[in-house]
Amino acid sequence: MSQARLTLPAPAKLNLMLHITGRRADGYHELQTLFQFLDYGDELSFALRDDGEVRLQTEIADVPHDSNLIVRAARALKEQSGCPLGVDIWLKKVLPMGGGIGGGSSDAATTLLGLNHLWQLGWDEDRLAGLGLKLGADVPVFVRGHAAFAEGIGEILTPVTPEEPWYLVLVPQVSVSTAEIFSDPLLTRDTPPIKVRPVPKGNSRNDCLPVVTRRYPEVGNALNLLGKFTEAKLTGTGSCVFGAFPSKAEADKVSALLTETLTGFVAKGANISMLHRKLQALL
Ligand SMILES: C[C@](O)(CO)[C@H](O)COP(=O)(O)OP(=O)(O)OC[C@H]1O[C@@H](n2ccc(N)nc2=O)[C@H](O)[C@@H]1O
Ligand SMILES: Nc1ncnc2c1ncn2[C@@H]1O[C@H](COP(=O)(O)OP(=O)(O)OP(=O)(O)O)[C@@H](O)[C@H]1O
Known part of the structure; x- marks a missing residue:
């Protein structure tokens, strides 16, 4: 059976x-x-x-x-x-x-x-x-x-519960080792902790970015290309970079222009993970 x-x-x-x-x-x-x-x-x-x-x-x-x-x-x-x-x-x-x-x-x-x-x-x-x-x-x-x-x-x-925009995520064809970035001597490790809640606007920096773009020029290239259309950010230790758009149509439009040379995908931000939504539906 x-x-x-x-x-x-x-x-x-x-x-x-x-x-x-x-x-x-x-x-x-x-x-x-x-x-x-x-x-x-x-x-x-x-x-x-x-x-x-x-x-x-x-x-x-x-x-x-x-x-x-x-x-x-x-x-x-x-x-x-x-x-x-x-x-x-x-x-x-x-x-x-x-x-x-x-x-x-x-x-x-x-x-x-x-x-x-x-x-x-x-x-x-x-x-x-x-x-x-x-x-x-x-x-x-x-x-x-x-x-x-x-x-x-x-x-x-x-x-x-941040806003849930549509994102265009670009995927530079390099695999970044998290351990390698965290062990780089040039990494910024002393950013003063934010004490105010919720996190004030304007704190969107990723401290890993300078080290990642120095080691992986492909990531810097993706940030520059996406940055022509919207604020372009690095997630985690990379390699992916992303930008937010108010609608799927707008994310798709930029995606069509950029994914001629770069791999990427469009997806909706979610504050409840789709795993939990599916498990909830099963119970
Ligand atoms: C960079 C982030 O992706 C941000 O979400 C995570 O902090 C990384 O999380 P992760 O991939 O689950 O990381 P782990 O598998 O626990 O650790 C991989 C390596 O990254 C370094 N590491 C990771 C997380 C952290 N807070 N400090 C670190 O120094 C450690 O050298 C560790 O050996
Ligand atoms: N199921 C798995 N899927 C992907 N990678 C895995 C898996 N199991 C072990 N690994 C190892 O973990 C490494 C990191 O993979 P992962 O896709 O989680 O990276 P990442 O997205 O950069 O992670 P993070 O954002 O958590 O730092 C891979 O290079 C691989 O060697």
């Missing part, structure tokens, strides 16, 4: 601003950043296995099976919960890797929430976010599913 599959989205995120305010003793950086989701992302399908095995059935180039964040998330949840069940997982990879739009982290969060549902573990969001943080600094916001102002290393989250 064929097993029904549970299919769930793993949306991208944007960092609408990113300030680096310090560095902890363990080398991780203290940040202040605004996360918003996109209605655009990967898709994962899950089917129960009763032999306890965790198997990702889709190969992704350059990521060995056991290092994939999906497999690591599933195994960590299985171990921590003592669940005897296993799972087959299929991945439709849409998000560019090393793009700063959180693909790996979002895949991990979708795996945690999907398996919590499939294995009927009954874990609450705090517990899932705590386990997620061990997999990556960006995982907790995807577990919680609400646009947020983040502090700490990205895990202290205050929900926010």
